[in-house]
Amino acid sequence: MSKIRITKQFSFETGHALYGYDGKCKNVHGHSYKLSVTVIGTPITDTTNVKYGMVIDFGDLKRIVKSEIVDKFDHATVFNKNTPHVELAAELQQRDHNVILVNYQPTSENMVIDFSEKIKKNLPPHIQLHSLKLQETDTSFAEWYACDNQ
Template sequence: MFTFEAAHALQGYDGACRNIHGHSYRLQVTIIGEPLAEEAHPKNGMVLDFGDLKQLVQKVILDEVDHSLFLRADSAPELISTLHKLNHKLLLTPYQPTCENMLLDFKARLRHVLPEKVGLHSLKLWETQHSFAEWYASDEADAL
């Protein structure tokens, strides 16, 4: 389980989430693959060393998103300019930064860095204690 703090605003949304607000996110990453079957290898029996997975998630997701503000790239230019001038950690996305879309973004990031014989099985991103988005590779034709 990985955790990070981030803020977002949903442009054009008809509820309170149109305002900039933050969450303590939790991300669950489940991988799939054949465990290594080499008795002499120090990682025998592992699909991927959990330490290696932790480093990948840290590098391609957490380092970028922790304590950042997600906004659509086409948000108010004056707001974006002001936030940049104030050196805020801003992530401008081509998508509405919902929990669901963030999860799909994370899926794409991870798929690009996982070792060849390791696939993503599922991802789950909690925005609050009771609200989350979930993705399963089995729901896609190109699962691995």
């Protein structure tokens, strides 16, 4: 049976700041992120299975990505918790803002690595994460491919 790639796209709004950066992105700012999630597998051949012909139900993939990424990162501000931004994060949290503290500089590159781990651990065993594309702007994005990370 042929391997098939399935892609689902998501959108969310997230703010961040890059501590120590030498440009404008050192300031707190936000992006309208677009995340494309591609998985690979073989379509189900069991004609008695309600998911017959599918690699994975798009709804099941949506549930995973929404719960692990979109619902957490949408309208949140992400800071590297190993920088003085932790003080700003505490102030924002006291004012009931949604803040996510991570162990990395919250660049698109590092976020897409983080997202790959979150998604992989929740996929059914017969489905593999093939790639992710995280668009920060219409012309700037980071990509993660499983074949590059074996």
